[in-house]
Amino acid sequence: MPIHSAQLPSSIVNVAVAVIHYQEQYLLGFRNTAQHQGNRYEFVGGKIDPDEAAIDALIREVGEEIGINISNNVAVKLGRLHHDYGDKQVCLQVYKVALTGLQFEQHGHRQYGLEGQALSWVSKSQLLAGDYPLPAANQTILAWLQLPEQLIITYPLAHFIENPNASEAWLTYHQQHLPQGAWVYVRTKANAIKAISQQLEVQLAKQLMDFRPDIDCVLPNNIGQTLIASKQDKHLSCYQANQQLKACHLTHTELMDWFTGATNGLECSQKNPECLSADQPLLISCHDADSIHAANQLAAARLQQQQPPVIGIFLSPVLATQTHPNDVPLGWDKWSSLAQIADMPVIALGGLSPMMVQQATQYGATSIAGIRQFMQS
């Protein structure tokens, strides 16, 4: 069972884990029977020596185990997680490493690693489908890997307010302009328009999911919870509720309310965990170090309670945006140093275009997101 960082005993084993891939093929080793968590597949990795940086351990372990020098590859931190196996407690520091074509050509055919362990290249879909049994702690890593490289956020309803029927215009626009198969954070911000009820927000999300069964959705926490509760609703099949809804979203304010709420008597607080979806993974918006620490705490609490994990945070704004002209952008350097303290994948947001995905990766982003520049013309 995963444990909270405050309760970590000193005997915890720190492990650097490399999720090595070439395009959609992922490398797995096989742990032999004698090893802890033996007879299971694993990502390449091993113990971090005392006083060794996690990234140095990663490079060393990959070199020792499979003979690939990744010191010039970009290693994007996916996250950090604690897990108690009962007989051993581990803290996994997980990085995603994309091999170059040349590296894959040189090493991709090898069936055994330098320590005699069997190696397999498996497709991402097989890996995520659970076709290869991994240690229990790796379930969270698989959930992190579900996040796509790009996410798209819907325009708020207010964007269509000049229109005689704003909700219809919102729906028609997104029906036509969301890219095929996209992960979409469906955000209407309807509560900003007083006359519009939460019921309409739920209705719009349902209708969009109905019209576009190809898209995967992230819904605001309250909307997602309402939808799950109304799974029997004839307007939304169980299939859609289960398959299309990938995560519930918490705003920065909701996160901080949850974090500080216990002292302020708020309904959604750490003392009232039911206020957050216990059925769905979470995606959280953060803008600063305090909120990232709160997100880390929430992620640890959910692991401890064996609830679906926090699969990522949106960290914004990277650059100036048209939609939030008064917000001071973080800039890439500040953004990057904040991203390092997150215990989960970090999605770059704010003033970005899909062309900037490689640049974002260099600064530590696992994914990028946006509105206008991510829509299809």
Ligand SMILES: Nc1nc2c([nH]c(=O)n2[C@H]2C[C@H](O)[C@@H](COP(=O)(O)OP(=O)(O)OP(=O)(O)O)O2)c(=O)[nH]1
């Ligand atoms: N390498 C690796 N270890 C993992 C993964 N998931 C997971 O829970 N672990 C755990 C299993 C082990 O307890 C620990 C890895 O340490 P290790 O690979 O150095 O362990 P080991 O048993 O081979 O080490 P040793 O004591 O024989 O030196 O982390 C994973 O995906 N890759």
